[in-house]
Amino acid sequence: MSRVLVIGESCKDVFIYGDVSRLNPEAPVPIITPIKTIFNNGMSSNVVDNLKSLGITDIIHITNDYLFKKTRYVDESYNYILLRIDENESVERINLDILPDSSLVDYIIISDYNKGFLENSDIEYICKKYDAPIFIDTKKPIGDWICNVSYIKINNTEYQKNKKYIDSNLDIKTKTIITKGRYGCVHNGIQYPTQEVLIKDVVGAGDTFLAGLVFSYIQTNSIDQSIKYANKCSAQVVQRRGVGIINKEEL
Numbered sequence: 001m002s003r004v005l006v007i008g009e010s011c012k013d014v015f016i017y018g019d020v021s022r023l024n025p026e027a028p029v030p031i032i033t034p035i036k037t038i039f040n041n042g043m044s045s046n047v048v049d050n051l052k053s054l055g056i057t058d059i060i061h062i063t064n065d066y067l068f069k070k071t072r073y074v075d076e077s078y079n080y081i082l083l084r085i086d087e088n089e090s091v092e093r094i095n096l097d098i099l100p101d102s103s104l105v106d107y108i109i110i111s112d113y114n115k116g117f118l119e120n121s122d123i124e125y126i127c128k129k130y131d132a133p134i135f136i137d138t139k140k141p142i143g144d145w146i147c148n149v150s151y152i153k154i155n156n157t158e159y160q161k162n163k164k165y166i167d168s169n170l171d172i173k174t175k176t177i178i179t180k181g182r183y184g185c186v187h188n189g190i191q192y193p194t195q196e197v198l199i200k201d202v203v204g205a206g207d208t209f210l211a212g213l214v215f216s217y218i219q220t221n222s223i224d225q226s227i228k229y230a231n232k233c234s235a236q237v238v239q240r241r242g243v244g245i246i247n248k249e250e251l
Contacts, residue, residue, distance in 0.1 A: 002218050003058040003104060004051060007126065008044035008111030008118065009091055010063040013203065014071040015040070015242045020082070030082055032073055040243035042070060044111035046204045050211035050233070053246045056218070060100055064091035064117050072203075079200055079241055091117050102130045109214055110149075111207065114139035121145065133217065137210050142166065151223065152176045153210055177227060179209055184231055187223065194231040197239050204243040209234040212246065 018032040041049050048061050068088040072081050094117050108130055112118050120143065127134055127148035136146065137153045142162040146152060152175050159166065159178045166173050179185045181202065184194040212233030216226035232251050237244030 001058050002056070002106040003060065004056055004107045004109060004214065004218075005060045005062070005100065005105045005130075006044055006048050006051070006109045006111065007062045007094070008047075008109075009113045009115045010045035010067050011042040012067045012069045013040040013042035013046075013243050014038070014069060015074055016071065017074050017076040020075045020077070030075075032075070032082060035076055038242050040204070042204065042243060043113050043207065044109075046207040046243055046245075047109060047111050047211050050208050050246050051215060054211065054215040054248050056215060060105070062094065062098065064115075066091065068115075074241075089115055091115050094118055094122055096122060096125060099126070099129065102132070105130055105132050107214060107218060108132055108134040109210060110134065110136040110138070111210065112136060112138040112140060124148070135210065135214050135217075137206060142172070147171065149175065151213075153206070153213065154178060155206060156180045177213070179206060179234075185209075185227060187227055190224075192227050192231055194235050197235050199238045201241050201244070202238050205234045205238050208237045208244065208246055 015038040016034050017036050018034040020030045020032050022031055023029065024031050044063050048059055051059060068091065071085045073083045074081050110123060112123065120140065124145040133150040135151045135153065136149045142165055154176065156178055166176055174188050177185055177187045182199065184192045209230045212230035213226045216229035217223065220226060233246050236246060236250060
């Protein structure tokens with residue numbers, strides 16, 4: 001069985017669902033009466049949870065020790081996020097000395113939310129250390145430090161910010177997978193449509209896409225088939241509230 005190394009920041013996603021029936025008389029804001037609270041693993045931990053749900057259990061996960069928290073207050077009736085509070089986002093930088101030997105790793109996922117855990121030089125070092133397929137989802141401005149990865153997954157907003165660099169570097173462009181929500185994704189000039197579904201929540205859908213992409217790539221060694229599979233995975237979880245985890249049996 002393949003061993004997957006997952007590196008990146010983790011957080012705790014908290015969803016506080018409540019009843020909203022009136023406005024605050026002191027200010028034009030809604031008043032929410034909490035009904036229930038849901039806790040989920042976020043960021044790279046969400047990638048790990050999805051990999052496990054797909055059946056990959058041999059995982060090495062390197063992440064920040066202290067999990068910062070994202071709390072969302074949500075109107076229970078309409079699933080509308082009224083407020084999000086992010087606490088203690090800054091995390092300590094990775095200790096590269098704890099990375100496993102290259103002989104112990106078959107695939108690598110870098111889930112980089114640009115919160116301080118990974119510097120550009122750290123990612124460049126990781127890519128040079130391992131002779132294994134490397135998949136990265138990054139919020140950083142893209143530069144030459146990313147050249148040695150196998151595939152880059154970014155959303156359309158991130159692509160627009162990095163468009164000039166990506167489009168002027170053919171090697172980077174051919175590695176880049178651009179997710180576009182309900183419009184599927186684009187890779188190497190090919191549009192990969194996704195099924196039309198009722199979207200309830202997109203939180204964590206990118207993590208799910210990344211997990212599904214790597215899982216399928218391990219099975220098929222085909223990026224074309226893996227993108228199609230990842231689209232199915234993300235289409236499944238956006239139909240649920242909160243941070244959804246892939247149900248492999250329903251794909």
